Amino acid sequence: MRSTPTILHLDMDAFFAAVEQASKPSLRGKPVIVGGLGPRGVVSTASYEARVHGVHSAMAMAHARRLCPNAAYLYPRFTLYRQVSDIVMTLLHELSPLVEPLSLDEAFVDLAAGDSGRRLAGLGHREVTAAARGTAEALRARIAEATGLTASVGLAGSKLLAKIGSEAAKPDGLVVIEPGTERDFLGPRSVRTLWGVGPATAEHLRRAGITTIAEVAETGEAELVRLLGKAHGASLHAMATGRDDRPVVAERDVKSISVEDTFDTDLTDRARVRFEVARLADRCVRRLREAGRSGRTVVLKVRHYDFTTLTRSETLRAPTDDPGVVKETAARLLESVVTTGGVRLLGVGVAGLADFTQEDLFAQFAEETAAREEAAGDGTAAAPEPGAPPPEPAERRWRPGQDVSHPEYGPGWVQGSGLGRVTVRFEVPTGRPGRVLTLAIEDPALQPAEPLPLTSWTPPPGSPEAGPPEAGRDGDAGAA
DNA sequence: TCTGGGGTCCTAGGACCC
DNA sequence: TCTGGGGTCCTAGGACCC
Structure with missing residues (x-):
């Protein structure tokens, strides 16, 4: 405070x-x-x-x-x-x-x-x-x-x-x-205003006759702890009485990286479920490697047709960013989950992130990886993977909002598409509302494009945005 | 009206070790 | 032979936030 x-x-x-x-x-x-x-x-x-x-x-x-x-x-x-x-x-x-x-x-x-x-x-x-x-x-x-x-x-x-x-x-x-007016400001407001009070906690408090922050403040800390548990009760009491000494923290370490997909229709084919888990594992590892991290715990998440959700995790002996290891672990975890009835969502994550460099990891896993690659053999791209969905007909897909450009009409964005047509609004951020044209979906002149900047503003010299690409990448990590 | 995707933090029980 | 307590790690689930 x-x-x-x-x-x-x-x-x-x-x-x-x-x-x-x-x-x-x-x-x-x-x-x-x-x-x-x-x-x-x-x-x-x-x-x-x-x-x-x-x-x-x-x-x-x-x-x-x-x-x-x-x-x-x-x-x-x-x-x-x-x-x-x-x-x-x-x-x-x-x-x-x-x-x-x-x-x-x-x-x-x-x-x-x-x-x-x-x-x-x-x-x-x-x-x-x-x-x-x-x-x-x-x-x-x-x-x-x-x-x-x-x-x-x-x-x-x-x-x-x-x-x-x-x-x-x-x-x-x-x-x-x-400062000094906190309690007056907070008092009449709903408990939902407080950070960390969601629907469940609000309902808990409501059943105890507490709906406003003033009422939380009047409730003793011991009572709140009894109601909501140690950490939550104590922090709620502090916040309601205006006490909050949390510092502003510049650098926070990422603790986990995960990807998940909700499917348009529930997956019922077990082979397809296995295939999607493998794809998610690959995507997760890609993100992990982009972040230059590795992790020890692989987490599989499954949401069933009825929205019940479970997670299964396994902690490895050492951190990994190896796609094969993550894929195998996720596949193993999947074998302990019953998926009859249909799967709505699948997710794969890696937690327990370590600061190990890729080099350290390479040394650690070189042998295992070599052994696995040998076992897998060559012929990787020969047949589609088991469980792969049938290939889509090769029609171009345009998504509403997507950036496009046309050699004659210039930059624009997709309003919608269907029935072999795509509707495009040709306009740019710094211009006036543009005209709408409908083109054939297969029109080769229409191409996906990068988004245009919103203004002509450029970062001031010396700012992180303006600096050389590698500047300050490690430099500010430990700055006090 | 039928519920995304990316995270964080907390709790609780059991294993295991000292 | 019976019974300690504490600490740490792992797993699973839940609440919450944007």
Whole structure:
């Protein structure tokens, strides 16, 4: 708990949907819904125009379509979101070396750290508050300039209050919660406002007659611990009374890497289930290797037709990033799971991540790998793997939201496709709403394209974004 | 209306060791 | 022969967050 509001929480407004609107001029001011568009998709983000109709994150896409049939429905473009996120994070790092990202569109910043923090240290309470407010407003303006997007900011003496502040500031606002006013601010709000209180905990508390944060604060810590368990009860009591001393932490280690797939229709063929587990294991290892990590525990996740979900895990003697080892372990775990009735989701993960370099691992596993490859023999690409689904007819697939370009009409994006046709809106982020044309799906002139930047903004010299590709890769890991 | 995909943290029981 | 307690690791599940 600090006596000045120097913890900043930034939250981009309706991030994915806002990026799409900034990218596609024809969608500005219109309802936009980003998420999985398949039969089992859910909403990732709805624009404010769509929220008016009751659409919100985590809602089944089928439900959203009924509530808001005229919205633009788009697949997420994570590559672009990551690029925009990098720009925002760069701007945050200009405020302080202590930046803690929570996701692509959210982060804490400790304004009391670093050079600017030392400047604040010499000031009185009112001056610090005014300076923090000025910093936050300048930040919001810079983000708008660099990305064309709006962000909301909370300033407070703790993480909890800063986060609740940014929520209260939405959209496109700033809320400062003066230290000392925490309990008044929190008291009347629902327990659901508190970090870590979801549907289950809220229901638990409701049955005990507790619905507001003030009521949590009045309940003794011992009682909360009895109700919710040691860690949860204690932290809830602290938060409700405004006590929160969690520091802003810049570098957090990844603890696990996993991939999972929900299938459009349940898998009933056991061979197909085995095949999909092998594919997921490969994808998981690819991600593991991209991160330069290896892990000891392989986890298999299975969700049945009725949504019951189980995990099976096995811990190896040493960390691995070997696709063969992960695949074999996942396959072994699968053999202990009954899948009659149908499988809705499969997942493969690796936990217990180690910092072992690939070289160490290679030495450790060279023998085993060599032995396995020998056993597997050659002839790998000869026949399709057992369980592989029948090959699709080679028709080009265009996904709603996808970037394309055409030599005559220029850059654009796919609105929809079907019946051998694809509908494309030809426009660019910095232009006016463009025209819509319908082309043949097989039209060779239409090609997939990379997303265009939202603005002509370029990172300032010396920032991580502008630096040489390898600069600071290891350098800032252990910075104190 | 029928529920994504990527994570984190906590709890609890059993094995195993000292 | 009966009965300790503590610590750590592993496994499984659940709640929660974005």
